[in-house]
Amino acid sequence: MIASRDFSPTTPLPAAEFRWLVVGAGGTLGRAVRARLEAADAVTVALGRGELDVTDRRAVFEAVAAHRPHTVVNCAAWTDVDGAEHDEAAATRVNADGPRHLALACAVSGARLVHVSTDYVFGGAPGHVGTPYAEDTPPEPRTAYGRTKLAGERAVLAALPHTAVVVRTSWLYGPAAPGPAAPGVTAPGTASGVTAPPVTGFVGTMARIAAEPDRAADVVDDQHGQPSWAPDVAERLVALGSLPAARASGVFHATGAGRTTWHELAQEVFRLLGADPLRVRPMGSDRLTRPARRPAWSVLGHSRWTRAGLPPMRHWRTALTEAIAPRTAPAHPTAAAPAPTTAVTATATATATEGR
Secondary structure, three states, X not given: OOOOXXXXXXXXXXXXXXXXXXXXXXXXXXXXXXXXXXXXXXXEEEEOOOOOOOOOHHHHHHHHHHHOOOXXXXXXXXXXXXXXXXXXXXXXXXXXXXXXXXXXXXXXXXXXXXXXXXXXXXXXXXXXXXXXXXXXXOOOOOOHHHHHHHHHHHHHHHHOOOOOEXXXXXXXXXXXXXXXXXXXXXXXXXXXXXOOOOEOHHHHHHHXXXXXXOEEEEEEOOOEEOOEEHHHXXXXXXXXXXXXXXXXXXXXXXXXXXOEEHHHHHHHHHHHOOOOHHHEEEEOHHHOOOOOOOXXXXXXXXXXXXXXXXXXXXEHHHHHHHHHHHHXXXXXXXXXXXXXXXXXXXXXXXXXXXXX
C-alpha cells in the first residue's frame, strides 16, 4: 500500500474504459504508477523487467499489440549513472533503443506514450545556478547517462510528435517494495528513539543512518536540486496520460516545488525522524571521486503545468514530511550532541541507482 494523498480534485482520474500498460513496473516509480492506477480502479497491466525486456524490439511490439493499451507509461531505465560511463552502449540499449521500440509500437497501435526522463539531460554547470531549467531549454548532457536519456526523449518525440509526453524528474525517492526485507526498515525503538521508514533512494539511506546514533553523514552542500516523492510523480504521469493529447503532449517537469541541496535534504530527514541534524556534516563535491560528474544545478521549471490546466507539484518539504513523519519518534535534542563514533560518507551518489 503506497502512502499518498487522496486524489486531487484538480487532477484528472484515468477513464474507466482506458487500459494502461506500465513498463518497468518493478522499480520505485513503476510501483507508484501501478498503485495510483489500481487505486483508481483502472484496468492495468504492469510488466517488470522479467516480463518485458524493452531492448527486445519484437517483444515490445508483441506486448503492445497483445495488451491493446490506451496509454503506455514507460518507467523502465538503466539507472546506474556511474555504470553508464563504463558501458554507454548497454545504457543506450535500455534508455534510447527501448523507448524508441515502445514509441514505434505505440505509433502502430495508436496508443499514447508517457515516457519518464531525467534532469541529467541538462549540464548543471555552476554558471547556470539561479535559473531553473525550462521545459524548452536546450539540453546539454555532461554524462553518458544523460546522453542516453536524451536520446530516448528524442526518439519518443520523433516517433510520436503530437501525442507523446516526456516527463523529466529528479532526486526520486519512494516507498520501498513491500515485504519483510524492505530497504530502509530498521528495528523500531533504537537507542536514539528513531525508526527509519521503508523508503528508497537517498532519503532511505539518510533515514537508516539517522536510526543509528553512533553514525554521522558527510553530505555535499554544493549540488542543488528538487527531491521528488514517487507517488506525487506517479500522480502526474497518470494525469497527463488521462488528458487528451491536444492538452498534454511534449515535455513536462515533474519535481517537487522549491529547491534544496543534498546536505539540507539530509538534515531535514534527520530532523523529521527526531535525530540530531548536526550529525549531517557539509562537504564539497571536490571530495567526490565518481566516474560520472554530478550536476551542481538540477532545478527544473514547471511552467507547462499551468498551460495544461494543472497545478505544479507540491513543495518537496511537504511531501517529505508525509513520506516519513508518520514514523517520527519524539524530537531528539539538537544541542550538545555527542560526537559520533562512526562516520560515513553519504553523498548524492547514493541516488545513482535511482537514476532520476
